[in-house]
Amino acid sequence: MDSTKETSNTYKEDLLLRMGLNDNKAGMEGLDKEKINKIIMGATKGSRFYGNELKKEKQVNQRIENMMQQKARITSQQLREAQLQVDRFAMELEHCRDLSNTIVHVDMDAFYAAVEMRDNPELKDKPIAVGSMSMLSTSNYHARRFGVRAAMPGFIAKRLCPHLIIVPLNFDKYRVVSKQVGICLAPTSICSWVSCRIRSQLQMPRQDWPEERRRYFIKTGNSAENGIAPNTMLAKVCSDKNKPNGQYQILPSRQAVMEFIKDLPIRKVRYVILRRQNFCCF
DNA sequence: ATACATACC
């Protein structure tokens, strides 16, 4: 039914989504995406990586096609039964809704880059990235203005920003700083989990999260945004609501939670959907 | 049961 032109257009869009700039990151608002994508595609075209991505794209389209066919075979009877099942499940979940916890999710902003800038202040007002010509782990906010971001190969980043400074990774250093952050957070929390380098989640009474503790991160050359919510999933999702270095709280009431998730893009909770068995309910 | 694919950072 679709004209070939239309399908090839959406195909191109899919490809751009796959390989082009993902600007869904703090500090990347209002970039000239078209120009940046042109440079990225110019650098990537014809590479082995490109060929591989093309192949994957085709596989995904095939799978979508299969699902559509399956969907077409669903009867209204099956649909009703499924709906009932879902409703029952939702009621069960509602029944065990627990708003008694307070989780603070702390997310260090451009962590590796922040540590490198702390240790070499000359880098502070220059565009830098941490990683290698093959792969970047993160970039600072100056670099993000050029479209340079995490998970981008360094050689492409150099084309976007020729004077970009690429600092090699120092995992040992990040581990040390990460530990310091953990020590700083530990006293007030009932229990906490600090990931190997970037994030941590704490369970704590709300009043034990004073502003001056939050500011600790800024003093050490880092900033951190945090999310406060009745569960880990919401704390994580709402932590990047006020990036960089902001704070967002979802109050522990059913209404506040509902309000927050009402217009939440499903993409944001994908992580939890995949691991939904590890969590209770919203 | 296994390999292969996806998602996260």
Place this chain on the structure above:
DNA sequence: TACTGGTATGTAT
């Protein structure tokens, strides 16, 4: 020249 690597999970066969 060059498009991570560790981990957890989902899907296809």
